[in-house]
Amino acid sequence: MKSKEMTKLPVADFLCPKDIAYIRSHTVSWESPINHHYYLEYSYNRTDWYALNGGNSIVLPQEGLEPVPELQSHDPKGCEVPLSILRQLQSKYGAPEPVYLCAVEKVSACISQLPDKIAVSYTNGMTEERPVIWEGSKGKIQAPLYAAPFISHRADPYVYKHTDGKYYFIASHTDAGHNLNGKYQYLYLILRCADTLEDLTDNSGRYVEKTVYERKPINDGTMSPHLWAPEVHYIQGEWFIYYTTTISDESSWRIRPHCLACTGPDPMKDPWVEKGPIRSTVEGDIAFTDFSLDHSYFHHNGEDYFIWAQKTNNISDIFIAKLSDPWTICTPAVCLTHPEYNWELHGFPVNEGPAVIKHGGKIFLTFSASGTDALYCVGLLYADETADLLDAASWTKCPYPVFQSSPVTGYYGLGHNSFTRSTDDSEDLIIYHGRQEERYLGEGDYQPLYDAGRNAYVGKVFWGADGMPSFSVPGASIAAREEDLTVRAE
Numbered sequence: 001m002k003s004k005e006m007t008k009l010p011v012a013d014f015l016c017p018k019d020i021a022y023i024r025s026h027t028v029s030w031e032s033p034i035n036h037h038y039y040l041e042y043s044y045n046r047t048d049w050y051a052l053n054g055g056n057s058i059v060l061p062q063e064g065l066e067p068v069p070e071l072q073s074h075d076p077k078g079c080e081v082p083l084s085i086l087r088q089l090q091s092k093y094g095a096p097e098p099v100y101l102c103a104v105e106k107v108s109a110c111i112s113q114l115p116d117k118i119a120v121s122y123t124n125g126m127t128e129e130r131p132v133i134w135e136g137s138k139g140k141i142q143a144p145l146y147a148a149p150f151i152s153h154r155a156d157p158y159v160y161k162h163t164d165g166k167y168y169f170i171a172s173h174t175d176a177g178h179n180l181n182g183k184y185q186y187l188y189l190i191l192r193c194a195d196t197l198e199d200l201t202d203n204s205g206r207y208v209e210k211t212v213y214e215r216k217p218i219n220d221g222t223m224s225p226h227l228w229a230p231e232v233h234y235i236q237g238e239w240f241i242y243y244t245t246t247i248s249d250e251s252s253w254r255i256r257p258h259c260l261a262c263t264g265p266d267p268m269k270d271p272w273v274e275k276g277p278i279r280s281t282v283e284g285d286i287a288f289t290d291f292s293l294d295h296s297y298f299h300h301n302g303e304d305y306f307i308w309a310q311k312t313n314n315i316s317d318i319f320i321a322k323l324s325d326p327w328t329i330c331t332p333a334v335c336l337t338h339p340e341y342n343w344e345l346h347g348f349p350v351n352e353g354p355a356v357i358k359h360g361g362k363i364f365l366t367f368s369a370s371g372t373d374a375l376y377c378v379g380l381l382y383a384d385e386t387a388d389l390l391d392a393a394s395w396t397k398c399p400y401p402v403f404q405s406s407p408v409t410g411y412y413g414l415g416h417n418s419f420t421r422s423t424d425d426s427e428d429l430i431i432y433h434g435r436q437e438e439r440y441l442g443e444g445d446y447q448p449l450y451d452a453g454r455n456a457y458v459g460k461v462f463w464g465a466d467g468m469p470s471f472s473v474p475g476a477s478i479a480a481r482e483e484d485l486t487v488r489a490e
Contacts, residue, residue: 004119006103011123011480015100016044021086022078024049040093042086046077048408050473052093054343054369054377054401094400098476099124099462100484104141107489111137114489122478125465128427137489143478144427147201149455151192152176155433156229156294156353156416157456159197163234167420168193168267169200170230170241171433174452182252182450186227189213189243189260193268196423197458212241212272213260223252224450229294229353229416232267233326235304239267240275240326244293247277256288257295257308259327275327278306286312287321287333294416297323298356300363305389307336307365309352315339316350318367320390334390337367337381343401344379347371347441351379353416357428360467361385368415369401372448373440376413378403378432378471402471403432409475412438413454419461428461430471 022043037057041049052058105119117129120141132139151157154171161167169192178184194200194207215225230243239262248254257278264270278295280287288310295308304323309316310333317338324330339349353368365381380398387394405412417432433454439446460478462470472478479485 005106006119006121007106008103009101009480009484011100011102011484014045014480016083019083020080021083022046023081023086023089024075024078026051040089042089043078049078050096051404052089052096052400053341054094054096054404055375056343056346058093059342092399094398094402094404096401096404096406097473098480099126099470099472099478100480101141101478104484104487107139107487109489111489114139118487122462124462124470126462126470132487134489139487139489141479141485141487143485144422144429144458144460146198146458148457148475150201150431150458151456152202153452153454154456155454157431157433158229158231158418159200159420159431160232160234160418161197161420165423166193166195167197167200168232169456170232171456172228172230174450174454176452179452180447180450182224182447183217183222184224185450185452186224187214187217189227189230189241191232191241191267197420197429198423208268210268212267213243213274215245218246218249218252226252226255228255231296231418233297235297235299235326238262238326239265240297241272242278242295242297244295253291256292261326278308278327278329280321280329280333281324282330282332285332286310287319287329291316294352294354296354296356297326298363300358300385300389307354307356309350309354309367314349316348316352318351318354318365322390331390334392336365336392336395337379337397339369341399343375343377344369346375347373355418357419357461357469358385359428359463359469362467363389364469365395366402366417368417371441372413372415372454374405374412374435374438375440376415377401377405378415378417380469382468402469403430403474405434405438406473406475407438409473410436411457411474412436413448414474428463428469430459430461432457432459432474434474 025038041051043049100123102123103121114134121127131142153174153176157171173188175184189212192209199206228244232241241260246255259275260272291311306323307320317335319333321329322331337351348371351367355366357364380402381395383394411434413435435453
């Protein structure tokens with residue numbers, strides 16, 4: 001984008017007027033001399049607070065450490081720290097704050113020649129053009145607007161935009177009428193199609209649906225067959241759906257990746273057939289020898305890649321391999337990420353739900369971490385597009401979650417996302433699931449896996465000046481204040 005004269009917005013003064021920030025601990029544990037766990041959150045204005053490290057504890061250095069009274073007192077105002085100190089914390093524990101408009105293009109034109117779009121800048125360094133609707137010389141910058149929830153009672157949402165512009169949606173199907181009752185959950189794979197992304201949303205009346213696969217409860221009808229995490233892909237000119245299900249009639253938990261193939265060119269009209277479990281041609285390889293799920297596909301430099309989550313010693317890692325055909329991997333499974341940080345270890349040691357997006361010469365792989373309650377969150381790996389993607393050393397892992405729950409906006413347990421493009425193809429979007437209730441593992445017999453309260457949502461991907469993605473805060477506006485969306489032409 002060509003450099004244009006911009007008008008700065010007062011967002012910096014609004015958020016951080018004195019180059020200082022505030023830190024507080026919402027829980028502190030001093031149970032032993034070696035157990036110095038802080039649950040830290042920060043604010044720029046003592047009004048909006050953001051939890052570091054995905055809301056998980058931060059263990060401070062142990063030797064020579066004395067309790068910090070300002071944190072231990074639970075002062076709701078927090079203690080004042082230089083902004084430079086906060087930046088150091090954010091480099092290790094993340095910066096889960098909104099990305100806001102910080103400058104807009106100065107418009108000098110007669111009313112008959114007012115532009116349909118103007119340049120804007122964001123607090124993460126991103127610049128782009130956004131549409132404007134004018135009333136005389138006064139204009140309103142159009143913020144992304146999608147229904148929230150976008151689609152209700154659908155977890156692990158996947159949206160695919162086809163080459164003809166049509167959108168396809170598929171997700172883990174839950175039954176809100178039998179909430180928390182496992183035998184009624186995850187019985188169907190339902191494919192939805194619409195002409196625009198907006199038309200996919202519930203109650204639009206402008207989409208069509210088709211049940212492409214269903215399975216009855218197993219073990220005498222008492223257990224879910226776990227039809228999980230379906231994705232629809234167009235590979236080598238044909239349609240395929242990847243999904244997870246059990247390979248046992250007695251146990252829900254012996255799950256493996258499977259594949260469906262469409263028998264014709266129209267996925268909404270032509271029949272689908274089972275290709276069975278994903279297989280490997282590598283003799284003695286670890287692939288699919290244990291609990292395996294959440295598989296995805298991407299094409300890069302003429303090669304087809306398959307990524308999935310798999311348990312080893314009851315720990316869920318993410319693996320990658322190449323495909324020889326859409327249901328067969330032909331190279332050894334390579335582990336890309338293993339749960340190591342405490343935001344990946346809550347409830348269960350989990351990395352799962354991989355998704356890929358490309359930008360600026362890099363390949364970014366998001367994944368979900370921890371148990372599926374309110375501390376479920378999204379992590380990030382990235383590699384150069386010219387690197388050997390089957391070499392784990394080619395990938396860099398962020399030490400903090402990049403997308404997490406937000407009590408301010410009321411979104412919890414964010415995870416298992418996919419990526420797509422907007423209807424006008426102007427921006428990258430993240431499709432993710434979240435809850436509207438803050439609930440946790442250990443609350444009585446609560447089992448979040450069978451809670452139908454996970455819904456699909458849409459968010460904007462903000463590409464920073466450093467080429468890294470930011471997913472902002474779920475449900476947040478692109479403007480710190482409503483008036484920041486207003487522009488006036490000179």
